[in-house]
Amino acid sequence: MENHSLYSLRMRAAQGGAHECGGLHISGGERLSTAEDVEILVSQLLRKAMSHSRGTADFISIVMEKVDQQEVECLSPLPILTYDVHTPEEGRQQAAMLLKQLFISDTAIQNGLDMLASSHNWRGAVLLDSQSGKRIDNRGDRGIRVSRMDWEKSKYHLWQNQxxxxxxxxxxxxxALATKVAGSPYTVAELCWSDDPEYVTGYVGSSEMGYCRISHLKRKGELSGGRIFFVKEGTDIESYIEYLERKPVWIG
Ligand code: WAQ
Ligand code: MG
Ligand code: MG
Ligand code: MG
Incomplete structure (x- = not known):
């Protein structure tokens, strides 16, 4: 009999021991998988963990959990825009302009940019109130890890051709991540750049403006990077986090 179950796969890798023992975050990944694809996706996650520009991992955890099919939602990928800039300073100015257009306060924008610029070992995202600019989660370096989202395979192939x-x-x-995050009515916008030293392109994501790629948000070689979610005032934080971590979403 065919197995139509869905599984959430989550990987996290660190160097110098597990994250909770003070290890440096190397890599993470989350996939949503049909039963027949599980082995392929697990080996992709392992490869990602074991060949990473942030360093060699000596702790790798892969967790697999069955997901309730009834809860799955489908979202269309955010539309893509690219802003070509020449320096990280210009890139951050562009990011600030986009965030301002979404009515995020100057304080919140500045806090978000400062926090990302000085981050070096974040595993997940930080939640900031989009008006006060205050941090509203209490997860420390662990942050909130958005999980249970992935591209629907056939839709991804169509998208790739485009x-x-x-x-x-x-x-x-x-x-996929930005689409799920923007899919919540409580998200105003997301600001992201990678913590991988060689990758300098980042983005501002929102349901209003789409996935706005910015070619330079940091200098090559820097280890800073992470994700900030700017959240509406008065958001019920617990149910927002529940959506980010637990709601299964197909992108396509
Ligand atoms: N949930 C929450 N935060 C996450 C997640 C997640 N599932 N995955 C990564 N992060 C946070 C975490 O703090 C990482 O350290 C940080 O983001 C960077 O992750 O050209 O590659 O996987 O259009 O290094 C964006 C631009 C690339 C791509 C982002 O991020 C493009 C990237 P990375
Ligand atoms: Mg990633
Ligand atoms: Mg939204
Ligand atoms: Mg990374």
Missing amino acids: YPSLTSSRIAEAI
Whole structure:
């Protein structure tokens, strides 16, 4: 008999011991998988953990959990825009302009940019109130890890044909994450750049403006990077986090 179950796969890798023992975050990944694809996706996650520009992992955890099919939601990928800038300073100015257009306060924008610029060992995202600019989660460096989202395979192939220049697993993962995050009515916007030293492109994501890629948000070689979610005032934080961590979403 065919197995139509769905599984959530989550990987996290660190160096110098597990994250909770003070290890440096190397890599993470989350996939949503049909039963027949589980082995392939687990080996992709392992490969990601074991060949990473942030360093060699000596702790890798992969967790697999069955997901309730009834809860799955489908979201169309955010539309893509690219801003070509020449320096990280120009890139951060562009990011600030986009965030301002979404009515995020100057204080919140500045706090978000400062926190990302000085981050070096974040595993998940930080939640900021989009008006006061105050941090509203209490997860420390662990942050909130958005999980249970992935591209629907056939839809991804169609999307790839439309955007042949954006074919990389990194971009696919970022769009899936940004789409799920923007899918909550409590998200005003997301600001992201990678913590991988060689990757300097980041984005501002929102349901209003889409996935706005910015070619430079940091200098090559820097280890800073992470994600800030700017959240509406008065959001019920617990149910927002429950959506981010637990709600299964197909992108396509
Ligand atoms: N949930 C929450 N935060 C996450 C997650 C997640 N599932 N995955 C990563 N992060 C946070 C965490 O703090 C990481 O350290 C940080 O983001 C960066 O993750 O060209 O590659 O996987 O369009 O290094 C964006 C631009 C690339 C792509 C982002 O991020 C493009 C990237 P990375
Ligand atoms: Mg990633
Ligand atoms: Mg939204
Ligand atoms: Mg990274």
